[in-house]
Amino acid sequence: MSLQRKPSIVxxxxxxxDGSCFSKLIPTLQKDGFEVLASQHGLDSHAGDVDCVKRTLGRVSNPAILVGHSYGGSVITAAGTDPRVAALVYVAAxxxxxxxxxxxxxxxxxATDIFSRVEVADGRVWLKSDGVPSFAGDLPEAEQKLVWAxxxxxxxxxxxxxVEGTAWKSKPSWYIVATKDRTIQPELERFVAKRMGATTFETDSSHVPMLSQPDFVLDVIRKAAAAVQKxxxxxAA
Structure with missing residues (x-):
């Protein structure tokens, strides 16, 4: 099937x-023939982040699947009401x-223990180095250091x-629950997945399955893309 027939992925x-947290997914999806972009929003404001995602939607050619991780799920919930969005994929979000x-x-x-391992300085919330195991504890040490840096x-x-907009009420959704998450409660993840009626998958992962279990996440994105493509x-028929 040609590139033009596939949904884009944002x-x-x-x-x-930042967008590099999806670096284990993007090259494979590009090889699959998908047009892929990552929003590089600044976490300066929720409205600003939503606007950045909408600007990114303006740079892709096809109806898009938004893939949001963690707080990114809140962003795609608002941005996903855009008519250019065909579906939503939530990753521990x-x-x-x-x-x-x-x-x-x-x-x-x-509460999870991650928020006892952060520091507020200069108006920003910084993850301490001893908080990385709560965030990405199933990554090798070198990758954990990269996450922190x-x-x-x-x-x-x-x-x-x-920000106004609740896209999961009108757009099809898929959800990945990370059962060993120490940043967002897995029960919160199950709750929102059930509430939105998402096609739900669970994996024994930390908060960052796109880094620790990229093949699993890729499989879910491909399932969502196949449904959208169909x-x-x-x-069009």
């Missing part, structure tokens, strides 16, 4: 990350409802900010 990163913020959703569940620090009140083909 990756949306979370906290303490938040998915707030219209009356929730990322923080209020998180407060419905017991390349972290994107969010503005301190980011989780309390809100729908687009039927619509």
């Amino acid at each position: 990756f949306v990163h979370g906290l303490w990350a 938040f998915a707030p409802d219209a009356d929730e913020t990322t923080q209020s959703l998180q407060e419905k569940f017991p 390349t972290q994107g620090a969010p503005v301190a009140d980011l989780f309390n900010q809100k 729908k687009l083909g039927a619509a």
